Amino acid sequence: MNVLLIGSGGREHALAWKLAASPMLTKLYAAPGNPGIAREAEIVALDVNDHVAVAAFCKDKAIDLVVVGPEAPLVAGLGDELRAAGIRVFGPSAKAAQLEGSKGFTKDLCRKYNIPTAAYERFGNAADARAYVEKMGAPIVVKADGLAAGKGVTVAMTLDEALDAVDACFEGGFGAAGAEVVIEEFLTGEEASFFCLCDGKTALPFGTAQDHKRVGEGDTGPNTGGMGAYSPAPVMTPELIERTMREIIEPTMRGMAEMGMPFSGVLFAGLMINEKGPQLIEYNVRFGDPECQVLMMRLKDDLLVLLNAVADGQLSHMSARWRDEAALTVVMASKGYPGTPMKGTIIRGLDKAPEGVEIFHAGTAEEDGEIVAAGGRVLNVTATGRTVTEAQRKAYEAVDVIDWPEGFCRRDIGWRAVEREQE
Numbered sequence: 001m002n003v004l005l006i007g008s009g010g011r012e013h014a015l016a017w018k019l020a021a022s023p024m025l026t027k028l029y030a031a032p033g034n035p036g037i038a039r040e041a042e043i044v045a046l047d048v049n050d051h052v053a054v055a056a057f058c059k060d061k062a063i064d065l066v067v068v069g070p071e072a073p074l075v076a077g078l079g080d081e082l083r084a085a086g087i088r089v090f091g092p093s094a095k096a097a098q099l100e101g102s103k104g105f106t107k108d109l110c111r112k113y114n115i116p117t118a119a120y121e122r123f124g125n126a127a128d129a130r131a132y133v134e135k136m137g138a139p140i141v142v143k144a145d146g147l148a149a150g151k152g153v154t155v156a157m158t159l160d161e162a163l164d165a166v167d168a169c170f171e172g173g174f175g176a177a178g179a180e181v182v183i184e185e186f187l188t189g190e191e192a193s194f195f196c197l198c199d200g201k202t203a204l205p206f207g208t209a210q211d212h213k214r215v216g217e218g219d220t221g222p223n224t225g226g227m228g229a230y231s232p233a234p235v236m237t238p239e240l241i242e243r244t245m246r247e248i249i250e251p252t253m254r255g256m257a258e259m260g261m262p263f264s265g266v267l268f269a270g271l272m273i274n275e276k277g278p279q280l281i282e283y284n285v286r287f288g289d290p291e292c293q294v295l296m297m298r299l300k301d302d303l304l305v306l307l308n309a310v311a312d313g314q315l316s317h318m319s320a321r322w323r324d325e326a327a328l329t330v331v332m333a334s335k336g337y338p339g340t341p342m343k344g345t346i347i348r349g350l351d352k353a354p355e356g357v358e359i360f361h362a363g364t365a366e367e368d369g370e371i372v373a374a375g376g377r378v379l380n381v382t383a384t385g386r387t388v389t390e391a392q393r394k395a396y397e398a399v400d401v402i403d404w405p406e407g408f409c410r411r412d413i414g415w416r417a418v419e420r421e422q423e
Contacts, residue, residue, distance in 0.1 A: 001024050001025055001026055001064040001065060001304065001308070002026050002027045002029070002061055002062055002063050002064050002065075003019060003025060003027070003028050003029070003063065003064065003065050003066075003067060003304065004029045004030070004031065004044075004054075004057070004058060004061070004063045004065075004066045004067070005019065005028065005029070005030040005031075005033075005037075005041060005066075005067045005069060006030075006031060006048050006054075006066065006067065006068045006069055006070070006073055006078070007030075007032075007068070007069025007070045008032045008033055008034050008037070009034070009069070009070070009289055009362050009363070009377075010289055010290055010292075010293055010331075010360040010361065010362030010363075010377065010379075010380040011069050011070075011286075011287050011288070011289035011290070011292040011293070012030065012033075012034075012037060012069040012070075013034065013036040013037050013040075013293075013360040013361050013362070013380075014292050014293040014295075014296040014297075014358075014360050014380070014382075015067060015069060015287070015292065015296065015303070016028060016030055016037045016040040016041050017040055017296065017358065017360070018296040018299065018303040019040075019067070019303055019304055020040040020041070021302075021303075022302045022303065022304035022305070023302070024302065024304045024305060024308075025304055027042070027061075028040060028041040028042070029041055029042050029043075029044050029057075029061065029063070030042070030043055030044070031043070031044045031045070031046035031048055031054075031057075032045070032046070032048065034361045034362075034363075034364050034365070034374075035361055035364050035365065035366045035371055036359070036360060036361025036364065037361065044057065048073050048078070049073070049076070051076075051077070051078055051081040051082070052081075054066075054078065054081075054082065055081060055082055055085040055087060058082065058085070058087045059085070059087075063087060064088060065088050065089070065090060065304075065307065065308060065311055066082055066087060066088070066089045066090070066091075067090045067091070067307060068089065068090065068091035068265075068286070069286060069287070070286060071097065071100050071101070071147060071284065071285055071286050072147060073091075074091050074092055074094070074097040074100075074265070074285055074286065075094060075097045075098075075100065075101035075147060075285075076094065077093075077094035078091075079091045079092060079093055079094070079097075079265075080093050080094050088311045088312075089311060090265060090266075090307040090310055090311050091264075091265045091285070091286070092263055092264055092265040092285050093261060093264075095260075095261035096256060096261045096262065096263045096264070096265075096285070097285045098261075099252075099256075099263070099267070099283040099284075099285050100147070100282075100283055100284045100285040100286070101146060101147055101285075102145055102146060103143050103144075103145050103146075103182045103282060104122045104145050104180060104182050106280075106282065106283050107120045107122070107182055107184075109252065109255055109256075110280060112255065113251040113252070113254070113255040114251065115247065115248050115251050115252060115280055116247055116248065116276065116277065116278065116279045116280065117279055117280040117281075118141070118184040118185040118186075118187050118272075118279065118281070119184065119185040120182055120183060120184040120185065121182075121183055122145070122180060122181070122182055122183075123180065123181045123182075123183065124179070124180050124181075125170070126166055126167060126169075126170040129142075129166045129169075129170070129181050129183060130163055130166050130167075132183055133159065133162045133163055133166060133183060134159065134163075136183070136185075137159065138156055138157055138158050138159045138161070138162055138186075139155065139156060139157045139158075139186035140156050140162050140183060140184070140185070140186055141153065141154070141155050141156065141183070141184040141185070141186055142154045142156055142162055142165035142166055142169070142181060142182075142183055143181065143182045143183075143184065143282075144169045144174040144177040144178040144180075144181060145177065145178070145179070145180035145181060145182055146174070146176060146177030146178070146179070146180075147177055148174040148175075148177040148178070152169075152174045152177055152178065153223060154168075154223075155186065155223070162183075166181060166183075169181045187272040187274065187279060187281070188272075188274060189272045189273050189274030189275075189279075190235050190272070190273045190274075190416070191210065191211070191213075191270065191271065191272055191273070191281070192208060192209070192210055192233040192235050192236050192271045192273055193208065193209040193210065193211055193229070193233065193268060193269070193270060193271070193288050193291050194208055194236060194241070194244055194249075194268075194269045194271055194278075195207050195208070195209075195266060195267070195268050195269075195287070195288070195291070195295065196245075196249050196266070196267045196269075197265075197266055197306060197307075197309075197310050197315060197318075197320070198253060198263050198264055198265060198266070198267050198310070198315070199264050199309070199310045199311075199312075199313045199314065199315040199316075200253075200257065200262035200263060200264045200313060201253075201257070201262070201313065201315075201316070202315040202316045203245065203249050203250065203253050203267065203315075204315050204318060204319070204320060205241060205245065205320070206266065206295070206320055207231060207232065207295045207298065207299070207320070207322065208231060208232045208233040208236040208241070209229045209230065209231040209232070209233055209288065209291040209294055209295065210229060210230055210231075210233040210235070210414075210416065210417070211226045211228075211229045211288065211290070211291055212226065212227045212228045212229065212410060212413055213226060213227070214227070215227060215333075215337070215338055215410075216410070217410050217411060217412045218412065222338055223338070224333075224337065224338045224376075224377070225289065225338075225376070225377055226288070226289060226290050226291075226331060226377070227330075227331045227333070227377075227409070227410045227413065228290060228328070228329055228330045228331050228409070228410060228413030228414070229288070229290045229291045229293070229294050229328070229329055229413070230294055230326060230327065230328040230329070230388050230391065230392075230413065230414045230417055231291070231294040231295055231297075231298055231326065231327050231328075232298075232322075232326065233417075234416075234417055234420055235273050235416075236273075240273065240277070240278055243277050243278055244269065244271065244278045247277070247278065248269060248271075248278060248280050249267065249269065252267070252283075263285075264310060264311075264313075265285060265286070265310065266285070266286060266287055266310075267283060267284075267285065268283065268284035268285070268286065268287065268288050268291075269283060270282045270283070270284070289362070290329045290331055290362075290377075290380050290382075293327075293329045293358075293360050293380045293382045294327035294328060294329050294382060295327075297323075297327035297358065297382055297383075297384050298322050298323045298325065298326075298327050298384070299320065299321075299322060299323075300321040300322060300323055301319075301320055301321050305318075306318060306320065323384070324386075325384040325385060325386060325391070326384065326385055326386070326387055326388040326390075326391045326417070327382060327383070327384045327391055328382070328383055328384075328385070328388060328391035328392050328395050328413060328414050329360075329380045329381065329382040329383075329395065329413070330380070330381045330382075330395045330396065330399055330409050330410070330413050331362070331377050331379070331380055331409060331410075332377075332378055332379040332380075332381060332399065332402065332404065332407045332408070332409045333376055333377050333378060333407065333408060333409065334363070334373045334375070334376055334378050334406060334407060334408075335406050335407070335408055336376075337376035337377065338376060341373070341375065341376040342373065342406050343372075343373055343374055343375070344367070344372050344373065344374075345372060345373045345404065345405075345406035345407075346370045346371070346372055346404075347364070347370075347371045347372065347373060347378070347379070347402065347403070347404040347407070348370075348371075348402075348403040348404070349401050349402045349403040349404075350371060350379075350402060352401040352402075353381070353398040353401065353402075354394060354397055354398055354401075356383065356384060356394065357381065357382065357383045357394055357395065357397075357398040358382045358383075359379055359380070359381050359382070359398065359402075360379070360380040360382060361378075361379065361380075362375065362377045362378055362379060362380050363375020363376060363377055363378040364378060364379070373404075373406065373407070378407060379402070379407070381395050381398045381399050381402070381409075382395065383395040383398065387421050388414045388417035388418055388421060389414075389417075389418050389421050389422075391414070392413065392414045392418060395413070396411065
C-alpha cells in the first residue's frame, strides 16, 4: 500500500515509525514531515491546506490511504474533500470533527445523550461570561470554544484568573477560537486519556495513557500541549474501561450517527476519574500528542491493518493487542515554552540514546547538517520497561545524553504510577 501521512510533529513521527514497520506498506510519504519522519518516509513539499493539491498528489502517486495526524486539517474538511475524490482516509469528516473543533458542540451532545461531564454554560460575549463566573465563583474552568493549539483552556483557581481568561478569549487572545466561550464546573479526581478506533458503527478500545499538561514539576505552572505521558494508565481498570465504553463512547457513536455525522477515525476521550466514575472532560478527534508515542511503542499489531479496517468500515472484525510493558515519554521543550520558545538552537547527541529508546522529533528542523529546535515541544524521548518506574529510568538516561543546553523537561513524568508501584 502507498500511504500519505499528514503532519509534522512527534505524534506523526511515532505514526510514521509504526507504519514503516508494516509488511503491507509499499511506500510512505509525509507532508510536511520533519527530520525524524524523514528517516521513515519520503518528505513531500505539499501545502496540506490546499486540499486540491493534496488530492492531485494522491492521484499521481496512487495513494491507497491518507492518514491525517493533526486536528486542524480534519476540522477544515480535508477528509471530506479527499473522500469526494475517491481517496480513502483515516480521519473524520469536518462535521464529525466538531467533537474537537467546538467544545460547545461536544457539551451539547453530552447534554442531549446523557453523557457524564461537567456542568457548563456557553457564552458569546464577555459581559455575560464574566457575570456567570462571578455568580459561580472559583475554581472554575474557562475554555475557548474552537481550536487553540492546546492552549485555550484555563483551569482558574481564583476569580481574577477566571475573569482574565474570559477577557483573553473575547479580546482575541486565541483568534477566532475564542469568539465563543464554554465555562465549566471544576472537576476533581485523576485524569486519564482513553482511545478508541471507530469506523462509524464500531468502536474498538485502543489503549489508555496519562498525560502531564502543566509545564512544571508537581503539576505546577501553565497548561501546555503535554510535557510527557505513560501507558497504560493504572487508574483505567477493566471495570472503568467497560463503564467508559458504555456511558461515554457508545452514546457518542450512537448520537453522532443519529445526527447524520457518523464518526470514523480515532476518538480520544480526556477523562476525569472520581467517585462518580468516568466523566468526559473533552474529546479530540486524533491521536494525542504525546500519548500517541507511548501507544505506538506498546502496540503489538500492524497499525496499517487497523487503520485500513477503519477506512473500510470493517472494524468489527478486528482486535488490538498490547505488549505487557509500560511505555513512558518525556517531552524536551525549548526554553521559553509555553510562552515564546527559543528557536534555532542546535541539538546534539540524538544518536547516543540507549538501545530500546526511541527519540521522536516533534519540533525540529535541519540546518547545515545540524538538527535545530523549530518549535516549543521539540523531542519526545520514549522508553519501555517492565514497569513505569523502569521505563522512566530509561527515558531519563536517554534525556541525559542529549546535548541541548537550551532545552528543558520535567523530571517527574509518571510520578503517579511510580508512587503506586512503590506502595
